[in-house]
Amino acid sequence: MTKSKSSASDCQLIKSDCILCVSGCGINAYVEDGKLVKVEGMPEHPLNKGFLCPRGENLVEYANAPDRVRHPMKKVDGEWQRITWDEALDTIAGKLKEIKEKHGAHALAIFCGSMAVENIELAAFTQRFKGAFGTPNLISVESICFRIRVVAHLLTFGRFISEDPDQAKCILLWGNNPDDSRFYWADTIRERVHRGELKLVVIDPKRTQLAKDGIHLQIRPGTDTALGLAMLNVIISEGLYDKEYVEKCTVGFEELKEHVKDYTPEAVEEITWVPAGDIRKVARMYATAKPACIVPGTCSLAHSGNALQAERLLCIMQAVTGNLDVAGGWAMTPLPRLSDLRVPVEEDPVGAEEFPMFYKTWGKAVPYGQAMTWPDQVLSGKPYPFKALIVTGGNPALTMPDSKKFREAVSKLDLVVVINPFMTETAEMADIVLPACTFLEKMGLGMVYAINAGLPYILLRKQVCDPPGEAWADWKFWTELARRLGLGKYFPWNTDEEVVSHLLEPSGITLQQLKENPCGVFFDKKNYAARESFGFRTPSKKVEIASSALKEAGHDAIPTHREPGQSPVSTPDLAKKYPLILITGARMREFTHSQLRSMTQMRRRAPEPLAEIHATTARDHGIIDGEMIFVETRKGRIRLKARVTQDIAPKVVSIPHGWAQANANILTDVQERDPVSGYPMLKGLLCRIAKAGP
Ligand SMILES: Nc1nc2c(c(=O)[nH]1)N[C@H]1C(S)=C(S)[C@@H](COP(=O)(O)OP(=O)(O)OC[C@H]3O[C@@H](n4cnc5c(=O)[nH]c(N)nc54)[C@H](O)[C@@H]3O)O[C@H]1N2
Ligand SMILES: Nc1nc2c(c(=O)[nH]1)N[C@H]1C(S)=C(S)[C@@H](COP(=O)(O)OP(=O)(O)OC[C@H]3O[C@@H](n4cnc5c(=O)[nH]c(N)nc54)[C@H](O)[C@@H]3O)O[C@H]1N2
Ligand code: SF4
Ligand SMILES: [Mo]
Numbered sequence: 001m002t003k004s005k006s007s008a009s010d011c012q013l014i015k016s017d018c019i020l021c022v023s024g025c026g027i028n029a030y031v032e033d034g035k036l037v038k039v040e041g042m043p044e045h046p047l048n049k050g051f052l053c054p055r056g057e058n059l060v061e062y063a064n065a066p067d068r069v070r071h072p073m074k075k076v077d078g079e080w081q082r083i084t085w086d087e088a089l090d091t092i093a094g095k096l097k098e099i100k101e102k103h104g105a106h107a108l109a110i111f112c113g114s115m116a117v118e119n120i121e122l123a124a125f126t127q128r129f130k131g132a133f134g135t136p137n138l139i140s141v142e143s144i145c146f147r148i149r150v151v152a153h154l155l156t157f158g159r160f161i162s163e164d165p166d167q168a169k170c171i172l173l174w175g176n177n178p179d180d181s182r183f184y185w186a187d188t189i190r191e192r193v194h195r196g197e198l199k200l201v202v203i204d205p206k207r208t209q210l211a212k213d214g215i216h217l218q219i220r221p222g223t224d225t226a227l228g229l230a231m232l233n234v235i236i237s238e239g240l241y242d243k244e245y246v247e248k249c250t251v252g253f254e255e256l257k258e259h260v261k262d263y264t265p266e267a268v269e270e271i272t273w274v275p276a277g278d279i280r281k282v283a284r285m286y287a288t289a290k291p292a293c294i295v296p297g298t299c300s301l302a303h304s305g306n307a308l309q310a311e312r313l314l315c316i317m318q319a320v321t322g323n324l325d326v327a328g329g330w331a332m333t334p335l336p337r338l339s340d341l342r343v344p345v346e347e348d349p350v351g352a353e354e355f356p357m358f359y360k361t362w363g364k365a366v367p368y369g370q371a372m373t374w375p376d377q378v379l380s381g382k383p384y385p386f387k388a389l390i391v392t393g394g395n396p397a398l399t400m401p402d403s404k405k406f407r408e409a410v411s412k413l414d415l416v417v418v419i420n421p422f423m424t425e426t427a428e429m430a431d432i433v434l435p436a437c438t439f440l441e442k443m444g445l446g447m448v449y450a451i452n453a454g455l456p457y458i459l460l461r462k463q464v465c466d467p468p469g470e471a472w473a474d475w476k477f478w479t480e481l482a483r484r485l486g487l488g489k490y491f492p493w494n495t496d497e498e499v500v501s502h503l504l505e506p507s508g509i510t511l512q513q514l515k516e517n518p519c520g521v522f523f524d525k526k527n528y529a530a531r532e533s534f535g536f537r538t539p540s541k542k543v544e545i546a547s548s549a550l551k552e553a554g555h556d557a558i559p560t561h562r563e564p565g566q567s568p569v570s571t572p573d574l575a576k577k578y579p580l581i582l583i584t585g586a587r588m589r590e591f592t593h594s595q596l597r598s599m600t601q602m603r604r605r606a607p608e609p610l611a612e613i614h615a616t617t618a619r620d621h622g623i624i625d626g627e628m629i630f631v632e633t634r635k636g637r638i639r640l641k642a643r644v645t646q647d648i649a650p651k652v653v654s655i656p657h658g659w660a661q662a663n664a665n666i667l668t669d670v671q672e673r674d675p676v677s678g679y680p681m682l683k684g685l686l687c688r689i690a691k692a693g694p
């Protein structure tokens with residue numbers, strides 16, 4: 001642990017990072033007697049440069065929260081009873097052995113939440129346990145967030161390429177609202193626009209704060225692929241594409257040229273609500289302002305019902321305009337090589353058969369199944385029954401689509417275990433709840449692979465304060481459980497330091513080096529010549545505009561507009577009953593998904609969830625700002641307060657997720673999903689609203 005005396009008082013200063021969300025901002029933590037007493041942004045950190053969002057500023061309240069789970073607990077006749085770690089682990093191990101003998105290892109599913117991304121050690125140990133136990137069924141938020149972008153890049157480029165917008169002359173913020181989801185970046189963009197260095201386009205059904213500083217294309221939810229194809233129609237027909245790059249580095253351009261002919265700006269105006277003139281203007285601006293960079297939101301296109309093709313289209317746009325491998329376009333960010341703790345399992349996981357493109361790319365499998373298919377399999381018992389679930393780093397009872405079905409599936413199991421620092425809605429459903437350390441109470445590795453800011457940088461996340469009660473780090477839970485199951489040989493580590501050192505081994509970076517550099521180290525540089533040094537790892541060794549793999553699997557080789565499964569166009573009868581379009585999951589600065597609802601400072605700033613509706617919609621329904629309304633889809637209805645605004649597209653309703661009192665996932669529908677990846681359509685569903693009375 002690297003600690004130095006703060007000049008201001010006699011508390012210790014510990015330089016670390018915050019992983020309350022995927023950004024991983026640097027923090028200066030001030031600690032007294034093992035307690036966190038003050039937090040500031042770390043000025044030396046390359047991402048947040050000393051600033052923190054409201055959640056980060058509130059870490060002292062988080063670290064000292066009175067409502068932590070402090071001891072293992074088991075449910076007896078519906079009441080929680082305190083037990084020892086020994087009793088908890090013996091009970092779980094005993095039950096798991098029994099289940100494995102009777103039903104096979106695959107009857108255990110392990111759910112890993114968004115901590116699978118933020119917390120490398122947590123993800124690595126979860127994957128190791130899954131393999132050591134022998135179940136293929138790790139299910140995770142990767143079935144709903146980000147992974148599909150990786151698949152799109154692998155199919156198109158053979159590797160992952162990230163946005164590198166710092167020197168861009170034109171940025172297309174595509175379903176991306178950094179003021180709420182990536183605060184550290186929003187002001188940078190605004191300042192560059194105001195200095196005249198940057199042309200900004202915001203593609204969003206909502207007029208976000210940044211949309212007011214640029215050109216706003218107020219798109220109908222779920223029609224992004226059509227818009228992109230229309231932009232390519234303009235770029236290709238007007239000869240604005242990068243001919244040399246296209247010729248040298250891509251395959252399938254001639255097919256694309258034919259394909260986009262149908263997508264004239266006029267035809268696409270009908271589909272997307274974006275005026276043809278604006279499509280032309282933005283297409284020309286994007287193709288000619290070099291370098292230019294599309295920066296999509298992490299999951300807005302992934303939740304559109306056409307997830308894979310929408311993500312692939314952005315890859316094609318960057319390639320055709322010559323904006324790959326350039327500063328200000330998309331470029332490769334080297335990641336550190338960390339130890340792979342996975343233990344292979346022969347059997348395929350749940351969802352692999354239905355969504356093989358999600359599960360395997362170029363023959364390489366991901367370590368998890370498509371979680372969207374899990375509840376149905378539990379409920380049908382086919383092809384085999386599930387009996388147990390362990391949940392770590394997530395709150396799926398609230399965050400996974402179709403909460404009712406998810407909860408029903410969970411209630412059918414013989415054993416449900418949740419490890420979490422807090423008593424979540426999922427933990428309430430468990431048989432055993434285990435107290436987890438937060439990131440402030442254990443050591444780990446911090447990286448910056450945030451969207452728009454991937455950096456070849458690594459930092460040692462130090463233990464900042466003492467865990468409350470009997471909270472354990474996740475790695476210790478998996479290790480102790482494995483040892484009781486006779487799987488101890490897979491888990492030889494005994495301390496945080498051993499775990500971190502082992503993970504670092506292949507990287508050439510040492511724990512000592514990280515300790516000596518408490519502000520973190522750059523281990524490499526961005527790579528702007530990846531094409532030369534790595535090549536595109538597709539079968540053609542080129543950018544696959546037309547994808548051979550997708551074609552072979554029976555999907556569109558070139559992205560095609562696919563009308564959302566529910567929409568005024570595809571289901572006009574349903575649209576008569578539910579005439580509005582719902583987008584769920586608007587990010588709020590004060591919260592991460594379902595977390596932090598018990599933080600008084602956050603609740604003071606944002607006491608309750610709000611449904612944003614347009615002023616004309618409000619007027620048509622006789623609804624006034626601040627009034628309680630029902631938002632209803634064919635799956636269910638929730639009650640929350642209306643926020644009447646001019647900024648949302650008329651006919652669109654936007655709600656946040658993660659609120660138990662008005663759970664957005666009562667409304668979502670796991671049946672509506674991307675045909676290639678199985679990603680659920682959390683944005684673009686049909687809904688209606690009504691006054692709900694006081
Ligand atoms: N404060 C906070 N920040 C977070 C999180 C959090 O919970 N809280 N979660 C983090 C995580 S895990 C993720 S995945 C990201 C998610 O966030 P991102 O996917 O990166 O997106 P946002 O920045 O929230 O912006 C999404 C925008 O997309 C718009 N949108 C909705 N539907 C459509 C559509 O069909 N087409 C287009 N073009 N736009 C659409 C919305 O109106 C919204 O303005 O945020 C991360 N950051
Ligand atoms: N309708 C709708 N639903 C959505 C979305 C949407 O846009 N719309 N977005 C989706 C997206 S993109 C995502 S990523 C998911 C997120 O889904 P989840 O990951 O389920 O969401 P969180 O509420 O962040 O859950 C993280 C949990 O981890 C716990 N935790 C924190 N630190 C630790 C730790 O060190 N160890 C352990 N064991 N637990 C810890 C927290 O207390 C919290 O309960 O939500 C998805 N759900
Ligand atoms: S954006 Fe906020 S919550 Fe996320 S890592 Fe940074 S300070 Fe923490
Ligand atoms: Mo996410």
